[in-house]
Amino acid sequence: MRSEARALELRRLIEDANYRYYVRDDPAIPDVEYDRLLRELQDLEAVHPELLTSDSPTQRVGAGPLKDFAQVAHDVPMLSLNNAFSEGEVAAFDRRVREGLEREGPIEYAVEPKFDGLAITLRYEQGLFVRGATRGDGTSGEDVSANLRTIRAIPMRLAGENLPELLEVRGEVLMLRRDFDKLNQDARDKGEKTFVNPRNAAAGSLRQLDSRITAQRRLHFFSYGIGRVEGADLPATHAAAMDWLAELRLPVAQQRRVVVGVAGLMAYFNELGEQRPNLPFDIDGAVYKVNRSADQERLGFVSRAPRFAIAHKYPAQEELTVVEAIDVQVGRTGVLTPVARLKPVFVGGVTVTNATLHNEDEVRRKDVRVGDSVIVRRAGDVIPEVVGVVLERRPMKDLVTPLHEPFVMPTVCPECDAPVLRLEGESAVRCSNGLACPAQRKQAIIHFASRRAMDIEGLGDKLVEQLVDRGLVQTPADLYSLDLEPVAGLERMAQKSAENLLAGVKASRHKPLARFVFALGIRQVGEQTARDLARHFGKLDALMAAAAEALLLVPDVGPVVAASIAAFFRESHNLAVIEALRQAQAWVDGEALPVSPGRFAGKIFVLTGTLPNLTRDQARARIEAEGGKVAGSVSGKTDYVVAGVEPGSKLVKAEQLSIEILDEAAFLHLFEQGE
Ligand code: IVH
Numbered sequence: 001m002r003s004e005a006r007a008l009e010l011r012r013l014i015e016d017a018n019y020r021y022y023v024r025d026d027p028a029i030p031d032v033e034y035d036r037l038l039r040e041l042q043d044l045e046a047v048h049p050e051l052l053t054s055d056s057p058t059q060r061v062g063a064g065p066l067k068d069f070a071q072v073a074h075d076v077p078m079l080s081l082n083n084a085f086s087e088g089e090v091a092a093f094d095r096r097v098r099e100g101l102e103r104e105g106p107i108e109y110a111v112e113p114k115f116d117g118l119a120i121t122l123r124y125e126q127g128l129f130v131r132g133a134t135r136g137d138g139t140s141g142e143d144v145s146a147n148l149r150t151i152r153a154i155p156m157r158l159a160g161e162n163l164p165e166l167l168e169v170r171g172e173v174l175m176l177r178r179d180f181d182k183l184n185q186d187a188r189d190k191g192e193k194t195f196v197n198p199r200n201a202a203a204g205s206l207r208q209l210d211s212r213i214t215a216q217r218r219l220h221f222f223s224y225g226i227g228r229v230e231g232a233d234l235p236a237t238h239a240a241a242m243d244w245l246a247e248l249r250l251p252v253a254q255q256r257r258v259v260v261g262v263a264g265l266m267a268y269f270n271e272l273g274e275q276r277p278n279l280p281f282d283i284d285g286a287v288y289k290v291n292r293s294a295d296q297e298r299l300g301f302v303s304r305a306p307r308f309a310i311a312h313k314y315p316a317q318e319e320l321t322v323v324e325a326i327d328v329q330v331g332r333t334g335v336l337t338p339v340a341r342l343k344p345v346f347v348g349g350v351t352v353t354n355a356t357l358h359n360e361d362e363v364r365r366k367d368v369r370v371g372d373s374v375i376v377r378r379a380g381d382v383i384p385e386v387v388g389v390v391l392e393r394r395p396m397k398d399l400v401t402p403l404h405e406p407f408v409m410p411t412v413c414p415e416c417d418a419p420v421l422r423l424e425g426e427s428a429v430r431c432s433n434g435l436a437c438p439a440q441r442k443q444a445i446i447h448f449a450s451r452r453a454m455d456i457e458g459l460g461d462k463l464v465e466q467l468v469d470r471g472l473v474q475t476p477a478d479l480y481s482l483d484l485e486p487v488a489g490l491e492r493m494a495q496k497s498a499e500n501l502l503a504g505v506k507a508s509r510h511k512p513l514a515r516f517v518f519a520l521g522i523r524q525v526g527e528q529t530a531r532d533l534a535r536h537f538g539k540l541d542a543l544m545a546a547a548a549e550a551l552l553l554v555p556d557v558g559p560v561v562a563a564s565i566a567a568f569f570r571e572s573h574n575l576a577v578i579e580a581l582r583q584a585q586a587w588v589d590g591e592a593l594p595v596s597p598g599r600f601a602g603k604i605f606v607l608t609g610t611l612p613n614l615t616r617d618q619a620r621a622r623i624e625a626e627g628g629k630v631a632g633s634v635s636g637k638t639d640y641v642v643a644g645v646e647p648g649s650k651l652v653k654a655e656q657l658s659i660e661i662l663d664e665a666a667f668l669h670l671f672e673q674g675e
């Protein structure tokens with residue numbers, strides 16, 4: 001009898017821990033304690049098999065392989081949603097709803113993310129999980145109960161009293177991005193095949209005949225509806241139904257809301273779109289549902305989709321296209337980057353024709369070949385990348401399209417034929433020719449002239465190419481001694497445009513030291529570091545003379561950056577260019593600022609996201625005026641992170657490192673104290 005009571009208690013403790021960890025995302029006990037409890041229950045059940053129940057958490061580890069999945073007929077069909085891709089289509093949906101309900105005033109909608117996973121139905125009888133199935137063709141699906149039992153976010157027993165006799169919960173199985181990243185990393189380490197996205201990983205995992213494999217895959221679940229209920233009243237609104245499911249301890253999206261009218265729908269769509277990159281899971285849109293259950297019933301269905309709901313989709317972030325060639329580009333620092341030339345494809349809101357393949361290891365790992373069908377991803381403003389090859393579509397050997405060979409990185413620079421070097425511990429290879437390589441020279445000049453560096457008006461990429469190819473310019477210093485005539489003779493140039501260029505070069509002179517240091521294109525020295533260096537040393541000569549140890553005194557400069565700066569100023573070629581730029585008066589030295597004795601002297605701030613009132617420059621000015629410093633990334637040295645809207649990964653990092661996080665109000669308060 002005592003064993004039975006203990007088994008009950010253990011089951012409750014373990015399921016509570018599962019709920020806190022997987023549903024609430026707020027762990028209550030350490031992992032070791034969880035493991036101890038689980039082991040104790042397993043031992044107890046081994047000694048007393050009569051105590052084993054189907055809802056026992058020990059059953060979540062998976063069972064032996066099935067021969068195939070049984071078919072399950074859905075009592076209530078699992079339908080799909082119609083899609084909207086524009087505000088106009090959303091407005092048309094709202095109009096149809098109002099007409100259908102014969103209502104003048106605005107409609108209340110329950111809104112939630114459209115999860116990018118797989119539809120599932122879960123059946124609970126007297127609160128006990130009895131079966132779960134995939135959507136299949138909507139009328140019948142596959143019984144994947146054994147696999148669903150391994151998903152710890154899915155309760156095996158619903159919480160609370162007065163449970164319905166029967167409850168069918170509809171929702172989506174998906175894989176969280178962090179679990180997906182880990183799964184792929186493990187696969188990569190073992191040299192196994194990786195999944196192209198969390199959706200495919202979730203689908204592959206859920207359709208395993210051996211649920212022990214599913215158990216290792218860490219799937220997740222969110223409820224978004226009720227298929228059928230008996231022995232309880234269906235709540236009067238969708239929002240209330242979701243709240244009820246949450247009380248039963250079923251996972252529901254935190255991002256759900258109730259809004260009114262088209263304006264409310266659009267505001268939600270935009271808000272969710274902003275959160276999208278930072279959500280722990282992939283979504284492909286928002287779902288809008290007429291909130292009142294009675295209205296839903298009145299509107300009913302057309303063919304296979306409800307009239308009361310619609311999916312408002314974001315532009316696809318992934319698309320399928322074909323690799324037409326793989327080229328190798330040489331960057332400013334000589335790094336060779338393989339680039340896939342693609343059949344043009346509309347993805348993430350723009351037409352994409354190139355996608356980076358990062359480096360040779362990456363191409364090998366993904367085994368991307370010319371002629372392959374590939375999935376291209378463009379999320380937000382990130383450079384498009386090839387996510388993976390659809391091997392099923394690879395052209396076969398000896399057929400019309402021959403199979404292309406695996407990609408190999410050239411051993412000489414494609415621009416200057418100099419040997420390439422692979423740096424120890426890096427996957428990148430680099431042209432060994434430095435600024436003697438025309439590609440690097442061009443990139444160095446393009447960088448030098450760019451808006452945030454010397455800001456030379458009238459000097460675009462194409463013009464730089466011509467200037468270098470014609471031998472008119474070898475280094476940035478040569479820009480200052482260009483003659484009018486040869487420039488006017490270049491393609492698409494004339495007397496007037498040549499005059500403009502020369503005037504642009506002249507006007508760009510006398511730049512502050514920080515910009516000039518950035519313009520030099522020293523490896524590892526971005527805008528912020530350039531600013532720090534200029535501030536610290538005041539004069540270029542002082543910076544050039546600084547040994548690595550002296551450079552380390554500059555905030556945020558570590559050994560790698562210091563070594564790179566020192567090496568740059570040791571090169572005779574660089575010294576000659578700088579001397580010529582000095583003659584041309586490209587920059588003006590300043591006085592090193594004395595370290596301010598302000599209240600935040602030595603304190604390091606990181607700004608992330610958009611602040612409601614202050615611009616970034618204003619926030620920076622306030623910090624610097626008090627002797628504080630603004631760093632570009634969060635590290636152990638950071639004292640405060642000031643977070644606005646859409647804060648991004650810096651906020652996550654700050655939370656991980658337990659760094660004090662300030663919103664704008666708290667930031668202003670901090671600075672106003674004692675003023
Ligand atoms: S409601 C009767 N809500 O989208 C309407 N579906 O195209 C049932 N989905 O197969 C669907 N997130 O797998 C609904 N918040 C959400 C959803 C959602 C994702 C999926 C679902 C369904 C498909 C419909």
